[in-house]
Amino acid sequence: MLTSPALQLSGERLQARYALAAPESEAQALATTICYEQTVEFPAHLVPAGDIRDEIVGRIESVEPQEGERCVVEISYAMETAGQELTQLLNLLFGNSSLKPGIRLIGLTLPEAILRHYPGPSFGVEGLRQLVDVWDRPLLCTGLKPMGLSISQLAELAYTFAAGGIDLVKDDHGLANQPFSPFESRVEQVAAAIAQANRDTGRRCLYVPNVTAAADAIEERLRFAKQAGAGGVMLAPGLVGLDTVRRVASDDSLGLPIISHPALQGSFVVGRDNGISHGVLFGTLARLAGVDASIFPNHGGRFAFGVDDCQALAEACAAPLGQLRPIFPVPAGGMRLERVPQMRTFYGADVIFLIGGDLHGRGVDLAEACREFHHLLA
Amino acid sequence: MLTSPALQLSGERLQARYALAAPESEAQALATTICYEQTVEFPAHLVPAGDIRDEIVGRIESVEPQEGERCVVEISYAMETAGQELTQLLNLLFGNSSLKPGIRLIGLTLPEAILRHYPGPSFGVEGLRQLVDVWDRPLLCTGLKPMGLSISQLAELAYTFAAGGIDLVKDDHGLANQPFSPFESRVEQVAAAIAQANRDTGRRCLYVPNVTAAADAIEERLRFAKQAGAGGVMLAPGLVGLDTVRRVASDDSLGLPIISHPALQGSFVVGRDNGISHGVLFGTLARLAGVDASIFPNHGGRFAFGVDDCQALAEACAAPLGQLRPIFPVPAGGMRLERVPQMRTFYGADVIFLIGGDLHGRGVDLAEACREFHHLLA
Numbered sequence: 001m002l003t004s005p006a007l008q009l010s011g012e013r014l015q016a017r018y019a020l021a022a023p024e025s026e027a028q029a030l031a032t033t034i035c036y037e038q039t040v041e042f043p044a045h046l047v048p049a050g051d052i053r054d055e056i057v058g059r060i061e062s063v064e065p066q067e068g069e070r071c072v073v074e075i076s077y078a079m080e081t082a083g084q085e086l087t088q089l090l091n092l093l094f095g096n097s098s099l100k101p102g103i104r105l106i107g108l109t110l111p112e113a114i115l116r117h118y119p120g121p122s123f124g125v126e127g128l129r130q131l132v133d134v135w136d137r138p139l140l141c142t143g144l145k146p147m148g149l150s151i152s153q154l155a156e157l158a159y160t161f162a163a164g165g166i167d168l169v170k171d172d173h174g175l176a177n178q179p180f181s182p183f184e185s186r187v188e189q190v191a192a193a194i195a196q197a198n199r200d201t202g203r204r205c206l207y208v209p210n211v212t213a214a215a216d217a218i219e220e221r222l223r224f225a226k227q228a229g230a231g232g233v234m235l236a237p238g239l240v241g242l243d244t245v246r247r248v249a250s251d252d253s254l255g256l257p258i259i260s261h262p263a264l265q266g267s268f269v270v271g272r273d274n275g276i277s278h279g280v281l282f283g284t285l286a287r288l289a290g291v292d293a294s295i296f297p298n299h300g301g302r303f304a305f306g307v308d309d310c311q312a313l314a315e316a317c318a319a320p321l322g323q324l325r326p327i328f329p330v331p332a333g334g335m336r337l338e339r340v341p342q343m344r345t346f347y348g349a350d351v352i353f354l355i356g357g358d359l360h361g362r363g364v365d366l367a368e369a370c371r372e373f374h375h376l377l378a
Numbered sequence: 379m380l381t382s383p384a385l386q387l388s389g390e391r392l393q394a395r396y397a398l399a400a401p402e403s404e405a406q407a408l409a410t411t412i413c414y415e416q417t418v419e420f421p422a423h424l425v426p427a428g429d430i431r432d433e434i435v436g437r438i439e440s441v442e443p444q445e446g447e448r449c450v451v452e453i454s455y456a457m458e459t460a461g462q463e464l465t466q467l468l469n470l471l472f473g474n475s476s477l478k479p480g481i482r483l484i485g486l487t488l489p490e491a492i493l494r495h496y497p498g499p500s501f502g503v504e505g506l507r508q509l510v511d512v513w514d515r516p517l518l519c520t521g522l523k524p525m526g527l528s529i530s531q532l533a534e535l536a537y538t539f540a541a542g543g544i545d546l547v548k549d550d551h552g553l554a555n556q557p558f559s560p561f562e563s564r565v566e567q568v569a570a571a572i573a574q575a576n577r578d579t580g581r582r583c584l585y586v587p588n589v590t591a592a593a594d595a596i597e598e599r600l601r602f603a604k605q606a607g608a609g610g611v612m613l614a615p616g617l618v619g620l621d622t623v624r625r626v627a628s629d630d631s632l633g634l635p636i637i638s639h640p641a642l643q644g645s646f647v648v649g650r651d652n653g654i655s656h657g658v659l660f661g662t663l664a665r666l667a668g669v670d671a672s673i674f675p676n677h678g679g680r681f682a683f684g685v686d687d688c689q690a691l692a693e694a695c696a697a698p699l700g701q702l703r704p705i706f707p708v709p710a711g712g713m714r715l716e717r718v719p720q721m722r723t724f725y726g727a728d729v730i731f732l733i734g735g736d737l738h739g740r741g742v743d744l745a746e747a748c749r750e751f752h753h754l755l756a
Contacts, residue, residue, distance in 0.1 A: 002738070005528045007558050037680070040524030041550060043735045052526035080557050081525065085592045087617040088554035091641050095551065095614070099644030099681045099711075146418030147459065148430035150383045172419060173473065176466035179458050180385050214463045215625040236473070239465040241619025247593040263469050266477030271649030302415070303477045333477075357421045360380070 004050030013076040014114055015061065016093050017107035020071045021273040024063065027071035031060045034103065035075055037096045056081060072106070084117045086243045086288060094276065106277040108284060115322030122249060123257040123292040124325025125318075125350050131231060131257065132167045132204050137377045138344060140165065141208075141330065141354040142370075144190065145172035151186050155193040157366070161359075162197030162205035164370025168352065169194060170234050171210035173261045177217075183209075184224055191229040206231025208259050211248075212239050222254055232257040232292075238264030242289050249290020257292040259330065270304060278309040283316020287324050293352055297333030298343065305333075314347055328352045337362070337369075340376045353377075382428030391454040392492055393439065394471050395485035398449045399651040402441065405449035409438045412481065413453055415474045434459060450484070462495045464621045464666060472654065484655040486662060493700030500627060501635040501670040502703025503696075503728050509609060509635065510545045510582050515755045516722060517730040518543065519586075519708065520737055520748075522568065523550035529564050533571040535744070539737075540575030540583035542748025546730065547572060548612050549588035551639045555595075561587075562602055569607040584609025586637050589626075590617050600632055610635040610670075616642030620667050627668020635670040637708065648682060656687040661694020665702050671730055675711030676721065683711075692725055706730045715740070715747075718754045731755075 022030050032044070035058030040047055047053045061074040082089040094105045121127070129135055142161050144154045154175075161169045169190075177183040187209045194207040211221040211233045218240065225233055233256050237245050249258055262282065268275040269282075276285075278296070286294045294317060297303030299310045310331065318326040331343060332354035340353060359369040400408050410422070413436030418425055425431045439452040460467040472483045499505070507513055520539050522532045532553075539547045547568075555561040565587045572585040589599040589611045596618065603611055611634050615623050627636055640660065646653040647660075654663075656674070664672045672695060675681030677688045688709065696704040709721060710732035718731060737747040 002524075002527065002531065004526060005531070005558075007526060009558075033680070039552060040526065041521075041552060041734070042524040043739055046735065046738050047524055048526075052524055056524070056526040081552070083554045083556045085554060085595070087590050087592060087614075088552075088556075091552065091554070091590070091614065091617055095617070095641030097644070098616070098642050099640060099648065099675055099683075101648045101682050143419075146380075146420040146425055146430055146434070148382060148385060148418065148426075148434040149380065153380065153383070174417060174419060174459070174466075174469065176461045176463060176469070178461045178466075180383075180387075212465050212469070214465060215619065215622045217463070236465075236469065238476070239469055239473070239619070239621070241593065241617070241622055243617070244593045244619055244622070262477060263473030264476050266475070267646045267649070267653040270477065270479045270652045271645070274648045275645040297477055302411070304479050305477075356419070357424065360424050361421055 002048045004048040004052035007051040007055060009051065009055050009078050009080050010113065012079045012111045012113050014079055014082060014111060015074055015076050015109040016105060017072060017074050019104040019106045020073060021102035022071060023069040024065040024071055027063050027073060031063060031073040031075060034058060034097050035060060038092055039077065039081055041096065079111055079114050082114060086246050090242065102273050104273060104275055104277060105280055107280060110322070112322055115324065118288045118324065119250060119290065120287050120324030121290050121292045121327050124327050126325070128257050128292055128328060131206060134167060138349055139167040139328070139352040140373055140377070141168040141170060141352050142166050142359055143170050143172045143354070143356040144175065145356060147172060147174045148180055151181065151189050154186060155189040158190045158207065159193040159197045160366045161370055162194045163201055164367045165374035166205060166370055168206045168208055168232065170208035170259060173210055173212065173234065173236060173263055175210055176213065183221055187225050187228045187230060195229055208232040208234050210234045212236045215244070218244065218248070222248065226254060226256060230256060232259055234259045234261055236261040236263040237289065238262065242285060245291060246289040258290060259293045259295060260286055260291040261295050277312065278305065279312035279316035282313050284321065287321055287327055291327060293328035293330050295330040295332050295354060298331030298335055300339070302334035318350065330354050337373055337376060344377065380426045382426040382430035385429040385433060387429065387433050387456050387458050388491065390457045390489045390491050392457055392460060392489060393452055393454050393487040394483060395450060395452050397482040397484045398451060399480035400449060401447040402443040402449055405441050405451060409441060409451040409453060412436060412475050413438060416470055417455065417459055419474065457489055457492050460492060464624050468620065480651050482651060482653055482655060483658055485658060488700070490700055493702065496666045496702065497628060497668065498665050498702030499668050499670045499705050502705050504703070506635050506670055506706060510584060512545060516727055517545040517706070518751055518755070519546040519548060519730050519732040520544050521548050521550045521732070521734040522553065523734060525550060525552045526558055529559065529567050532564060533567040536568045536585065537571040537575045538744045539748055540572045541579055542745045543752035544583060544748055546584045546586055546610065548586035548637060551588055551590065551612065551614060551641055553588055554591065561599055565603050565606045565608060573607055586610040586612050588612045590614045593622070596622065596626070600626065604632060604634060608634060610637055612637045612639055614639040614641040615667065616640065620663060623669060624667040636668060637671045637673060638664055638669040639673050655690065656683065657690035657694035660691050662699065665699055665705055669705060671706035671708050673708040673710050673732060676709030676713055678717070680712035696728065708732050715751055715754060722755065
């Protein structure tokens with residue numbers, strides 16, 4: 001028979017909120033399984049009495065019935081169970097429960113004792129504004145695409161965008177290190193083109209290359225990008241792992257803001273009864289990892305994010321989270337210039353608008369399309 | 379107006395299969411959006427004629443109507459668009475489309491020219507069998523739990539398991555580097571206990587510590603585990619990123635098999651209309667990343683995997699995949715000893731049975747429970 005040692009825990013706990021696709025009559029039982037699944041992963045009747053049963057096993061703090069036979073439950077965990085690592089924090093919050101339908105992680109509250117291990121975004125809203133020296137309006141972003149253009153074509157596009165008043169020019173997230181778009185020459189030539197545009201205009205457009213890459217290639221690409229004059233870097237947490245983003249963000253010698261791209265993370269949010277909420281995934285967790293601006297598909301575009309999802313996401317980018325800086329939401333995904341005024345009202349001033357394809361399709365030359373984009377917010 | 383350069387592509391293409399929650403009348407249009415979304419991410423009418431439109435944009439190879447207003451489509455992509463990196467391959471297969479409901483990645487076929495960049499599992503079924511010197515039956519695995527036990531309790535459990543005939547003893551995936559279970563002393567003492575058991579029995583039980591950790595800590599834990607005498611390592615691709623697993627697997631100086639744990643990956647599979655199929659995620663992609671044994675929740679346990687899901691997963695572990703070795707499926711998740719004979723029939727001989735909690739709950743001492751487990755297959 002196993003016995004529980006005295007664990008000398010601090011008593012501090014973190015809170016997770018889960019939406020359950022279950023009526024109130026079943027919610028307590030389902031919440032109880034989460035308490036065990038996420039911690040001891042052991043049959044309840046065999047869990048040793050004492051600190052393991054009383055402190056390590058998750059604790060149901062509340063069960064709130066919702067409309068439509070659903071409930072929201074809050075479960076707390078001893079902060080020590082999360083270790084001091086984002087990987088184990090994620091595992092504790094949702095590791096095994098991700099494998100069960102009808103459970104969605106929709107909120108978390110972390111004590112200072114945990115938050116202090118997460119310095120978070122190095123730049124955030126204010127730091128990014130400082131880099132581009134724009135204080136009174138949303139920032140403008142566009143992407144270099146389509147995949148398959150030559151490096152000199154991409155560099156030419158980049159010059160046009162930067163000269164036309166775009167604040168951040170990023171690689172399309174499909175540009176990695178393909179034979180038709182090798183990373184180093186792309187980054188070198190595009191960075192040079194944007195630097196030239198900045199000299200010509202006196203503005204401070206940032207080039208944000210995509211450094212999403214093999215685990216053993218990221219460091220080299222970061223160094224190369226920095227040395228070539230990149231003004232930020234883009235990483236897709238769904239492709240490289242969220243903690244890899246945190247590692248990059250915590251590297252003071254890099255000193256570049258991080259833009260996150262949602263590739264492959266959609267599976268966490270699109271199933272309404274499962275996964276992780278938009279606000280937690282693209283807001284709270286992105287900030288914990290040190291993301292400075294979080295790209296996501298805006299409502300009403302090519303994707304299926306709803307108005308409420310986008311609202312919650314934007315709120316999570318700005319909500320109090322210990323000492324962590326607020327970050328920019330970056331609505332994207334088939335946005336057209338016509339929508340900018342409405343998006344401005346919806347998101348307020350601290351937002352980055354990412355418009356790609358539409359700049360090419362306005363029946364005017366690209367420079368003129370950029371000026372239109374810029375004028376919409378000037 | 380953008381023009382397409384001549385891209386000098388090889389003409390070799392990779393195939394992806396998607397299940398669409400759409401009737402045949404809508405499938406062609408939806409498949410077309412996937413072709414663009416996964417590659418150029420650009421309005422179709424603006425994509426430059428020539429190689430970009432003809433070769434880079436995905437190509438619909440077939441549309442097969444299914445029962446229940448569904449379709450399966452096959453789309454091919456120029457192999458060059460995947461680069462030579464798992465991160466970009468994942469992005470190409472499902473990056474943006476993960477953000478749209480009603481699209482599920484259910485299959486992929488890679489040309490040799492891509493597969494040669496993925497050496498895959500270093501051990502696989504045969505290599506793991508060699509390590510434990512067991513050739514004629516499924517392997518037995520159990521976990522060290524519950525979280526909160528002292529290191530000496532875990533070491534004592536480990537000795538009992540190893541002496542009782544278990545082939546692989548792994549850390550519970552919730553054991554990371556917590557104050558109550560610091561990684562280094564845990565690995566040292568558990569490895570020593572299992573080494574002692576092996577000396578006492580003449581068998582070759584492997585200790586598989588959990589090295590899922592912060593991106594900047596994994597390397598150190600791997601080295602420590604190796605030096606302490608670990609016989610394998612466990613990584614959760616959902617927590618560290620699939621390509622981090624690939625990097626570990628490709629490190630010849632480590633020389634330890636990799637067991638993957640499905641924590642946080644559930645959100646890809648539980649929504650039937652979205653995400654990635656069980657076989658692709660836990661079979662094909664795991665093998666590409668070099669996993670030697672893939673843990674997943676068996677049907678009929680605490681989780682919601684179906685019989686067909688598990689069948690497809692096991693098949694993907696063994697199916698031809700270039701030169702990549704077949705790997706062990708590791709059904710788990712609340713399995714009881716009583717189910718072992720049925721699981722043996724279902725999975726055949728090349729399987730690892732992972733039974734945790736039930737060994738503790740049989741009303742006999744643990745050593746006896748291990749012998750029961752062992753006798754079921756001997």
